Amino acid sequence: MMELNNKVNNKKSLFEEIGKKELIVLILLFVFSIAIKLPTLHYPLSGDSVVYAELTKNLYETRSYTINGELHTQYPILFPLLSTPFMLFTNHMFALKFAVFVFSSLIIVLVYLIIRKLFNSITFSIIGALLVLLNPWFFSYTGTFPLSEGLT
Numbered sequence: 001m002m003e004l005n006n007k008v009n010n011k012k013s014l015f016e017e018i019g020k021k022e023l024i025v026l027i028l029l030f031v032f033s034i035a036i037k038l039p040t041l042h043y044p045l046s047g048d049s050v051v052y053a054e055l056t057k058n059l060y061e062t063r064s065y066t067i068n069g070e071l072h073t074q075y076p077i078l079f080p081l082l083s084t085p086f087m088l089f090t091n092h093m094f095a096l097k098f099a100v101f102v103f104s105s106l107i108i109v110l111v112y113l114i115i116r117k118l119f120n121s122i123t124f125s126i127i128g129a130l131l132v133l134l135n136p137w138f139f140s141y142t143g144t145f146p147l148s149e150g151l152t
Helices: 002-010 020-040 048-062 078-088 092-119 122-133 136-144
Strands: none
Touching: 020 092, 020 122, 020 136, 048 078, 048 092, 078 092, 092 122, 092 136, 122 136
C-alpha cells in the first residue's frame, strides 16, 4: 500500500515533464499554425461569421448582445464574447479572424499535449498536431471561413 502511495505522489504532471526543447516545439507549432493561416486574413467574411462579427462589435461598443437594437437569440454568446478582447487591436471583422486564429492554434497545442500524454512520444505528437493543422476541413473552418465550428 505504501508503495502505491509513493507512485501516485511521484507522478509528474504533463507540464512538469515538458522540457525546454519541447516548449520550443510547442511555440513553433503555435506560430506555424497562425502563420499558415495569415494569407487568408484578407478573405471576406460570409454567412454566420458576419453575424458573429456584428455581435462582437456590439458587445464591445454597447455591452449588449444585440443587432439593430434588438436582443439576439439565434446564436450563442460564447464566440462573440471570446472575440471581443481582440477589438482592442483592430476592427470587428479582423477581431473575429484573429480570435479564430489564436484559439485554433491553441487547439493544435492541445492536440500535441494530448498525444504526448497518451503515447509519450514527441515524434507522434508533432505528426498528430500537424495532421490536424493540415486537415482541409480544420483549415477551412479556421482559416478560409473563420467559423465557430473550427473551435469545437
